[in-house]
Structure formats: C-alpha cells, structure tokens
Amino acid sequence: MDADENALARQYDVALFDLDGVIYSGDEPVGHAAASLEAALEAGMRAAYVTNNASRTPAEVVEKLAAVGVQAKAEEIITSAQVAAEILRDRLEPGALVLIVGDRGLRDAVAAVGLRITDKAADKPAAVVQGFSRKIGWAQLSEATVAARAGALWIATNLDSTIPSARGILPGNGAMIDVVATALGRRPDAVAGKPDRTMQTASVKRTQAHRPLVIGDRLDTDIEGANRSDCDSLLVMTGVTTPAGLLEATEELRPTYIGADLRDLLKPGRGVPRSNADGWTIGCWQASSDGQIRQTAAKSGDQDPLDYLRIACAISWSGGQPQPADDAASAESRSLSLN
Incomplete structure (x- = not known):
C-alpha cells in the first residue's frame, strides 16, 4: 500500500488521530487502519494519537494500539x-x-x-x-x-x-x-477534551506540528475541535457519524475532507465540490443548482465511492435539498440511507 504523490500524507506533516471509531472500535480493529497508518508514516507523515477517553494511561493506549496492529510510543499519546x-x-x-x-x-x-x-x-x-x-x-x-x-x-x-x-x-x-x-x-x-481548543493547542505544541491534519469520526469533537483551532480535518466514516448526520452538519462541524477510512490518507484529499454556474460536479456525479443529482458517466472501479455523499453535502450545506434524479442516483442515495 503506497501513498499517491499528492496524498494527504505528503501534504501535512503531522496526523492527529482520534482512536475510537478511527483506528479501533471497542476491542476490534477498524478495517484498513493499521496498514494505511503505516503507509502514511512511510510517506513522511508523523503521528500523534489524541483521545478524549481518559480511562487509559498512555502506556495502556500503546498496548491497545499494538493489539490492533499499530506501533506507537507513549510520548505520542495525548489524552484528555x-x-x-x-x-x-x-x-x-x-x-x-x-x-x-x-x-x-x-x-x-x-x-x-x-x-x-x-x-x-x-x-x-x-x-x-x-x-x-x-x-x-x-x-x-x-x-x-x-x-x-x-x-x-x-x-x-x-x-x-x-x-x-x-x-x-x-x-x-x-x-x-x-x-x-x-x-x-x-x-x-x-x-479539557475535544472540541475545546485546550486539547488541540496541547496536541500541536507537543508534536511541534507546522501543518497538522486532524483525523476523526465525530463531528462534535474531532471536527469542531479542528475548526476551532483553524486546522484542516479528515472525517472518516468508520465511527459514529452517519451520512444523514453529515448532511445536517452546521458550519462549525464541517470537515475539510471526507473519507471512507484511513486509506484516504494515501490519496489526494476530497472534500465537498465547489459550486459553478450550473451547480456542482464531482467524479461521475453532477447536480443542478436546484439539487437534482444525476450520473454523468458510468461508475468505474477507480472512482471514489463517497463522491455521491460529497455532492449531496455540497447541496445541503448551501441550503438546498439533494434530490436523486435518475436510477443510479436513487440507488446510491439508498445505499447511504439518505432516502
């Protein structure tokens, strides 16, 4: 597993990882997390593990990460x-x-x-x-x-x-x-913890990050904390945030990038598309200014599966209502439980 030359792992110097819902869920590893994290480190990114869970010591967090295939040091752990x-x-x-x-x-x-x-x-x-x-x-x-x-x-x-x-x-x-x-x-x-600026400030200071990327699964802690501290963020859809919940996110809860899981660290970052004169376009999807979403090209294996969610968010966050306008869009919307 290698990082693209324009991958997020090459654009940011330090990744501030949340744990629950990002690297593990309970005692189970999150899919692709360990391998993707290792590849991001090989690409030159440094890591810190920033958790609101106050129950474990840094040494215990290191042990838990090791149990799901992630090697870390106690000094890389920042707890609430x-x-x-x-x-x-x-x-x-x-x-x-x-x-x-x-x-x-x-x-x-x-x-x-x-x-x-x-x-x-x-x-x-x-x-x-x-x-x-x-x-x-x-x-x-x-x-x-x-x-x-x-x-x-x-x-x-x-x-x-x-x-x-x-x-x-x-x-x-x-x-x-x-x-x-x-x-x-x-x-x-x-x-003390996220989304308060105190936690974010401590994390940046501890890691001496120049361009940190906050990575999390929660809008009201990880993403809001990043926004309060003027840091870019990657929301991964492996934890508590649902597609429907993301559509409803208010401005302070909106991530810079949206990814399926930590494999998105190894790709160029993809957020919501910006509007143009005709509406929005991303991947094989196009949306008119009134929120009608259509597939403009056959979906191929190398297209991002979350592009439909990103364009739906763009519509919703501009005050519109995403509306599937063809069979492909309807199927995609159903797969994301958006209708």
Whole structure:
C-alpha cells in the first residue's frame, strides 16, 4: 500500500488521530487502519494519537494500539486526562486535594502533576475531575455532585455523549456528566477534551506540528475541535457519524475532507465540490443548482465511492435539498440511507 504523490500524507506533516471509531472500535480493529497508518508514516507523515477517553494511561493506549496492529510510543499519546490534569495544576495550589471520578488513566495523570487524590466528598476536595470509566455508578456520581455543590471546581475530561463499540453505540462520559449536571443545575466549570481548543493547542505544541491534519469520526469533537483551532480535518466514516448526520452538519462541524477510512490518507484529499454556474460536479456525479443529482458517466472501479455523499453535502450545506434524479442516483442515495 503506497501513498499517491499528492496524498494527504505528503501534504501535512503531522496526523492527529482520534482512536475510537478511527483506528479501533471497542476491542476490534477498524478495517484498513493499521496498514494505511503505516503507509502514511512511510510517506513522511508523523503521528500523534489524541483521545478524549481518559480511562487509559498512555502506556495502556500503546498496548491497545499494538493489539490492533499499530506501533506507537507513549510520548505520542495525548489524552484528555493529561490535559485535565494540566488545567487542575494551573488552577489549584500545589498538593491540593482532587476528587477523581474516573479510571486509572485519570488518577495517574492527576497524581503526576503533584496533586493529591480522594474519592470522597467528605474530604472537602478543592476540585472534582470527571472522566470516562466503565466502573462509574450512582455512588461515584453522587460524590462528585456533593463536592461540586459544596464549591469544588468541576472539570470534565470530555463531553462525548456516546462511544462506538463492536456492540453498537454506547453511553460516553458526556452522558455521565449530564447526570451530575442535572443534579447540580449547571454545567462543568471547564472541559479539557475535544472540541475545546485546550486539547488541540496541547496536541500541536507537543508534536511541534507546522501543518497538522486532524483525523476523526465525530463531528462534535474531532471536527469542531479542528475548526476551532483553524486546522484542516479528515472525517472518516468508520465511527459514529452517519451520512444523514453529515448532511445536517452546521458550519462549525464541517470537515475539510471526507473519507471512507484511513486509506484516504494515501490519496489526494476530497472534500465537498465547489459550486459553478450550473451547480456542482464531482467524479461521475453532477447536480443542478436546484439539487437534482444525476450520473454523468458510468461508475468505474477507480472512482471514489463517497463522491455521491460529497455532492449531496455540497447541496445541503448551501441550503438546498439533494434530490436523486435518475436510477443510479436513487440507488446510491439508498445505499447511504439518505432516502
């Protein structure tokens, strides 16, 4: 597997990879991810792995990546737990007490910046930091609620409402944040992870990237975070974003490029086509200014299978309604569950 001479892997110096839904889904590898990533690195691109999942330590992330065929180093891992710990370090007195609602990755990150840890609101912590863990239940959420109500600074590692898995979409840290927020009647004081600029700034600084490319599967974290930080982005359709959801994306959620999976790193980037006097054209598809999409040439094996989605997005994002105007367009629209 080789990169095209005009491939994204040759145009950008650092790839900031999301993990869940991009490289793996739960414990399963995402198709073509490991081989494509290896080819991108061989083409000269550097990699960093930027995850909102605060439950794992960098060493554990390295192990998980190795299990799906990706070789990485701990210093290439950037977690929302690390960024949350840095926020706490900057806002609290040295050695301050922090109530942890989360897993080992979060506990280790907070301890690493010289703060003390508790899991009891009765200890009167100066702050609460809440991250994803499969072990969280009512008792832990209640401790966070009591501490935050008493005046503790409340930091969320991230607000992802769901996570992808081999069993389908499951509740994420954002869903647990909502439980505490409902009880308190307010939102967290700060959020460390994507789409907040803090995470993106830390990633660019750590990697010393000159032209980073953010790669993710979520519009409201990966892509919005890239847009907030003026970075280009590649959305891969291997995680939580559906074609119908992409059509409805508001301006701050729209990616620079749209790809089926990480193989798109090895090709020239393809985003939505720009309009011309007659409408839009991309690949074998043409759309009139009123949104009627037609096939203009027989579809060949080397044409991009997502071109129909890209032209439909171009229409939708300009305020129109994509409408299949021939049998080929209708079949393509159905295959993407757009009608």
